[in-house]
Amino acid sequence: MIQxxxxxxxxxxxxxxxxxxxxxxxxxxxxIAAKLHMVEELLQDCQIIADEAEVNFEWxxxxxxxxxxYSGKLQEWSSxxxxx
Numbered sequence: 701m702i703q704x705x706x707x708x709x710x711x712x713x714x715x716x717x718x719x720x721x722x723x724x725x726x727x728x729x730x731x732i733a734a735k736l737h738m739v740e741e742l743l744q745d746c747q748i749i750a751d752e753a754e755v756n757f758e759w760x761x762x763x764x765x766x767x768x769x770y771s772g773k774l775q776e777w778s779s780x781x782x783x784x
Contacts, residue, residue: 751775 750772
């Protein structure tokens with residue numbers, strides 16, 4: 701899950717490097733990148749809490765099939781489509 705957010709962040713940073721982006725688009729790209737970084741940090745915090753308490757949680761992404769299940773006991777993510 702965190703890898704997906706990292707990939708999105710890299711894609712946004714690559715878009716940012718293009719000189720053809722207008723100021724308003726540049727601002728949007730920077731804002732999105734910052735917010736995705738915050739989401740990534742929050743998910744990492746959730747993983748630490750789950751690991752310490754050996755509890756599980758689910759996270760649903762913005763679209764169907766983009767979420768996942770985190771096991772604090774196993775300390776690993778399972779994709780929402782893994783059991784399909």
